Amino acid sequence: MANTGNPITGASYISGTESNVNTVFTTSSLLSNPIDQEEEEFYAPVTYYEFERQKNEYNKTVRLLDSRYTTAVVNNLTDLMRTT
Numbered sequence: 001m002a003n004t005g006n007p008i009t010g011a012s013y014i015s016g017t018e019s020n021v022n023t024v025f026t027t028s029s030l031l032s033n034p035i036d037q038e039e040e041e042f043y044a045p046v047t048y049y050e051f052e053r054q055k056n057e058y059n060k061t062v063r064l065l066d067s068r069y070t071t072a073v074v075n076n077l078t079d080l081m082r083t084t
Contacts, residue, residue, distance in 0.1 A: 008026065008028055009026075
């Protein structure tokens with residue numbers, strides 16, 4: 001891939017928009033490591049929003065304990081509370 005932007009000179013710099021820090025550079029290299037097409041179907045971008053939304057969806061489901069186990073759970077919890 002060719003340099004399609006501005007030519008790099010001794011006055012080329014990168015400026016941080018939030019940090020307000022500037023640094024001068026004189027050369028650059030384009031690095032590329034594309035994913036093979038056979039593997040590409042296994043990769044999908046996930047945003048933090050989507051990740052958190054999926055977690056919240058999972059938490060919406062209420063899981064109820066089968067009534068057959070109620071006595072055992074109550075006894076176990078009671079025993080645990082007595083020992084602490």
